[in-house]
Amino acid sequence: MIFKTTNQYWDCQCDGSYIHPSNIVICTVCKCERENGPDARVTEVQALGLALSTVTCAKCNLQSYNQHVGNICNHCHAGIMQ
Ligand SMILES: [Zn+2]
Numbered sequence: 001m002i003f004k005t006t007n008q009y010w011d012c013q014c015d016g017s018y019i020h021p022s023n024i025v026i027c028t029v030c031k032c033e034r035e036n037g038p039d040a041r042v043t044e045v046q047a048l049g050l051a052l053s054t055v056t057c058a059k060c061n062l063q064s065y066n067q068h069v070g071n072i073c074n075h076c077h078a079g080i081m082q
């Protein structure tokens with residue numbers, strides 16, 4: 001099963017509150033780092049009532065919950081990285 005994720009939040013290894021905003025680079029409890037933690041699931045972020053911005057891709061106008069420099073979607077971002 002594929003879950004929609006957002007890079008505005010990430011999951012650490014804690015049992016309870018494991019969702020952190022992406023501007024938090026390390027969990028002070030389990031010492032998990034943002035760059036090693038997976039993106040959070042959109043459904044879990046929304047269930048907690050956390051703020052989630054919709055990003056409209058500047059290249060293809062696709063709406064997603066993933067933010068990249070220049071407001072581009074994952075697909076266009078991957079194209080640029082190739
Ligand atoms: Zn943690």
Ligand SMILES: [Zn+2]
Pocket residue numbers: 057058059060061062072073074075076077
């Ligand atoms: Zn795009």
